[in-house]
Amino acid sequence: MPTPSEFFDPSFIAILKLFLAMLLGGIIGTERAVFARQAAGTRTFGLVAMGACLFIVTGNYVDVAYLGVLSFDPLRVAAAIIMGIGFLGGGLIIFRGDSLHGVTTAAGLWIVAGxxxxxxxxxxxxxxxxxxxxxxxxxxxxxxxxxxxxWFEEVKGDSR
Structure with missing residues (x-):
């Protein structure tokens, strides 16, 4: 069975990949913005997904373009993305008094990068x-x- 790369220019496929990544990330970000009312929303999540996709696509092109010249490992690019997103996610986590906020949104950014x-x-x-x-x-x-x-609050209240 023929693959899409046999019919379309590789750059066109890369553009479609970027668009799909942005769309999927944006869908998740919309949930964060609309329902969870978090600061990181549609644009942030869409950009993170698209950026992660861009680094992978670019890495794949470099691997093909410099085959035999460079020793290139695309999984190192993936590892660098994960570390960078950890830095971004850490900026979303906020301590207020004795409570912690933004952890779920930070985890969402991490999964969107994936x-x-x-x-x-x-x-x-x-x-x-x-x-x-x-x-x-x-x-x-x-x-x-x-x-x-x-349920836990009810059980805890009944045991007193």
Whole structure:
């Protein structure tokens, strides 16, 4: 079966990858902005996913262009992305009194970078499914977590 790269210019495929990564990241960021009311939202999440994808796509081009000249490992690019996103995510985490805020959004940025890398490597189905699971975790599991908190408070109150 022919692959898309046999029919389309590699640059066009790279542009489609960037667009898909931005779209998937933006969808997750919209949930953070609209429902969770977090500062990092649609644009931030879309840019992180697209940036991660761009680094992977660029790394793949460098690997092909300098084959035999350079020793290139695309997984080192992925490792650098993960470290950079850790730095960004750390900036989102805030201590207020005795509570911690922004950890879920920081984890969301981390997963969105992974989604962007998956798109960059051509793992489209995995990226789309990871987007679905992330949205499920942000929305559906919030409801479950809230119910457990209420149940725990009731149990704790009854034991006094």
């Amino acid at each position: 989604i962007g890398m998956a798109v960059g490597f051509g793992l489209y189905l995995i990226a789309i499914f990871a987007t679905f699971l992330t949205l499920l975790m942000f929305t559906g599991m919030w409801f479950v977590e809230d119910r457990f908190k209420h």
